[in-house]
Amino acid sequence: MMGQGQSCGLKLSDVGSVRGGRTLFAGLSLALVPGDAALVTGPNGIGKSSLLRTIAGLLPAQGKIERTGRLALADENCALDPELPLAQALAFWARLDAGDETRVNDALAALGINHLGGIPVRILSTGQRKRAVLARTIASAADIWLLDEPTNGLDATAIPLLEAAIAAHRSGGGIIVAATHQGLAMPGALSVGLA
Amino acid sequence: MATLIWRELRIAFAGGAWLPIAFFLLVAVLYPFGVGPDSATLARTGGGVLWIAALLAALLPIDRLIAPDMETGVLDQLSLRGVSEEAAAMAKLIAHWLSFGPPLLLATVPASALLKLDGATLAQLALGLLIGTPGLAALGIMVASLTLGLRRAGPLAGLLMLPLAIPILIFGAGSLAPVPGSALKLLSAASLLMVALAPFVAGAAIRAARE
Numbered sequence: 001m002m003g004q005g006q007s008c009g010l011k012l013s014d015v016g017s018v019r020g021g022r023t024l025f026a027g028l029s030l031a032l033v034p035g036d037a038a039l040v041t042g043p044n045g046i047g048k049s050s051l052l053r054t055i056a057g058l059l060p061a062q063g064k065i066e067r068t069g070r071l072a073l074a075d076e077n078c079a080l081d082p083e084l085p086l087a088q089a090l091a092f093w094a095r096l097d098a099g100d101e102t103r104v105n106d107a108l109a110a111l112g113i114n115h116l117g118g119i120p121v122r123i124l125s126t127g128q129r130k131r132a133v134l135a136r137t138i139a140s141a142a143d144i145w146l147l148d149e150p151t152n153g154l155d156a157t158a159i160p161l162l163e164a165a166i167a168a169h170r171s172g173g174g175i176i177v178a179a180t181h182q183g184l185a186m187p188g189a190l191s192v193g194l195a
Numbered sequence: 196m197a198t199l200i201w202r203e204l205r206i207a208f209a210g211g212a213w214l215p216i217a218f219f220l221l222v223a224v225l226y227p228f229g230v231g232p233d234s235a236t237l238a239r240t241g242g243g244v245l246w247i248a249a250l251l252a253a254l255l256p257i258d259r260l261i262a263p264d265m266e267t268g269v270l271d272q273l274s275l276r277g278v279s280e281e282a283a284a285m286a287k288l289i290a291h292w293l294s295f296g297p298p299l300l301l302a303t304v305p306a307s308a309l310l311k312l313d314g315a316t317l318a319q320l321a322l323g324l325l326i327g328t329p330g331l332a333a334l335g336i337m338v339a340s341l342t343l344g345l346r347r348a349g350p351l352a353g354l355l356m357l358p359l360a361i362p363i364l365i366f367g368a369g370s371l372a373p374v375p376g377s378a379l380k381l382l383s384a385a386s387l388l389m390v391a392l393a394p395f396v397a398g399a400a401i402r403a404a405r406e
Contacts (some may be wrong), residue, residue, distance in 0.1 A: 017404070052374050058271055058405055071275050077268025081202070083209060095198050 007034050008069025008143035010055070010175055015063035017050040023195045024050055026062070034143075034173035037166070037186045038072055041179075042194035048073065048179035053147045053193070054175065069143030069175070074136070074150060077130045080121045087117035097140045107139035108132075111161050126153040138165055145169060147178040159184075196286055198279070204292030210259060215252035216302045217359040222248035223306035227252060232323070234311045241310030242320050242371040248306075249299060250323060250360050253331040257352045260339040270401055280384035287388070288336045298329035313345070319371055323382060327367045330386030333393035334359055339399035 009032065016026030019077075024047030032038060040048050053059045056073045088152040090104045108114040111131040116124065124132065130153040137145055145166075150158055163185050166176055178184055226244050230236055261284075273283050300321055307317040338356040342348035342372050362385040370379035 052269075053405075055274055056271070058274060060406075073275050075267070075268065075271075077271065079268035079272045081206065082267075083206075092198070092202060093272065093276075096273075096278070168399065 006097070007173065009033055009067065009091050010069075010144055011064075011066045012037075012055070013053065013064040013066075015051075015061060015065060017047045017054055018062060019047070019050060021087050026194070028123035028194075030031050030190065030192060032175045032177070032190070034175065035150045035170050037170055037176040037178065038188040039180070039184065039186055039193045040180055040194060041084065041181060044179070045192040048181075048194060049148050050178065052148050052179055056146055067144065070140075071144045071146060072137045072140040072148045073148070074133045075146075075148035076152070078121070078133050080129075080132060081108050082122035083120060083193055085118045086113075086132055087092075090132065090139060094139055097142075100152065103139040103141065104135070105112055107135040110138055110165050111158065127155055127158065131158055134162060134165070138169075143173075144175045144177070144185075146157055147176065147180075149180050149182075151177055151180060151182050152186055196282065199233055199273075199283065199286035200290045200293075203287055204294060204313060207256075207290060207294035209281050212298065215255045215295060217247045217256060219245075219252040219299060220306055220394070221304050222251075222395070223309045225308065233379050235385065237311045238313065238316070241307065241312050242316055243368045244310065245303065245306055245320060246323070246327075246364055246368045246371075249328070250331065250357070250364055253295065253300065253328075253360075253404035254280045254353050254356060255289070255337055256295070257335050257339045257342075257356070260287060260336060262339065262343060262348065265343055265401065269378040271405075274284055275345035281394040284336055284401070285341065285394040287397075288333055288393050291336060292329050292332040295323070299328060316371060319375075323367045323370045323379065326383050327363050327386055330382075331360065332362075333386075333389035336369045336393045337389075337396045337400075340404070343400060343404035 011031045013029050013051060015028045024103060040051060043046055050059060050173050052073065055065060056071055085102060091101050094101045094104050105114060109184040111134055113128060113131045113135065116128060134150060149160055154162065166186060170176060221343045223245065274280065302400060303321050303324060307320060312362055332340060339351045342352050342354065345351060363382065365384035366385055369375065370382060
């Protein structure tokens with residue numbers, strides 16, 4: 001799955017998040033090595049998404065975040081051009097990731113949507129879009145996956161596909177940080193409760 | 196960078212890049228109805244009118260320059276891939292000018308015919324627009340990023356952009372005067388300043404809009 005060869009890592013030391021002058025959480029520390037996963041849980045508004053966006057460098061970090069390896073973020077924004085067929089929209093990101101575009105087909109197949117490659121993104125359903133975002137994450141060949149509510153909108157057949165992709169990524173030496181308040185099976189995952 | 200510019204161009208030409216050009220031509224069509232068909236009046240004032248039309252046309256695409264990519268998370272995904280906000284803004288600036296500047300220059304030919312401008316004035320106008328449109332495009336990118344996330348960003352963008360475009364308008368229209376002096380040089384300076392500032396202003400504004 002990885003194909004990168006070098007090992008990745010993610011270490012948070014005393015990380016906090018302040019949004020609009022309000023502290024969401026503080027003093028969070030964790031260290032993840034290849035193959036590890038962290039499951040971030042907590043009530044709505046506690047800062048699960050903010051934590052992932054802080055790790056991704058999209059929000060200013062309080063505390064210290066050290067990481068080695070490339071990041072991929074799958075959140076509620078699909079970031080796919082609505083007028084393009086799905087395969088082409090994903091190929092744009094594959095080109096930026098400098099990966100070969102066959103990875104896109106493999107990723108689409110892994111999530112059971114390879115028949116949607118020719119369909120414009122704008123007419124995909126919520127669940128199909130979510131699968132497409134996860135397919136982009138898989139195709140990116142990134143070391144660290146940040147998954148924000150990855151099961152939202154997914155049906156009963158898609159969740160096992162996602163869990164299989166997560167397991168394959170971990171066994172290939174990747175790291176997962178997933179935030180969810182729904183069930184997501186990640187055996188041996190570090191549980192991070194924000195409160 | 197080429198991938199980014201290509202994507203922006205595809206979106207621009209699929210999504211109404213012709214609108215500002217149609218607006219510009221429409222002003223040239225309507226202006227003689229407003230002031231009458233007197234050739235001398237048209238020829239004397241036409242160049243300035245076309246400059247104002249170009250400026251207003253540059254306002255039209257502002258709401259689709261940056262906001263859609265912010266909302267759909269494209270800018271987030273670019274940032275994750277190591278593309279700085281400044282680089283993304285630069286790509287947008289180049290693509291925006293390519294979809295706006297050259298078509299506008301082409302439209303200047305029929306527009307100046309409608310306003311009875313002579314060949315020399317047309318040449319001077321086209322040269323001025325060639326120098327000035329990158330500045331207008333840069334202003335558009337800056338204003339679009341500064342109004343990210345605001346409701347009714349459109350009217351506010353107009354209020355922000357038009358005063359900032361005054362130097363470009365003064366020196367652009369000034370270059371059409373019988374004795375232009377150094378208007379073209381000052382137009383170049385104003386345009387260059389906008390282009391140089393735009394990636395940094397837009398980059399900072401995009402980062403601020405994420406919070």
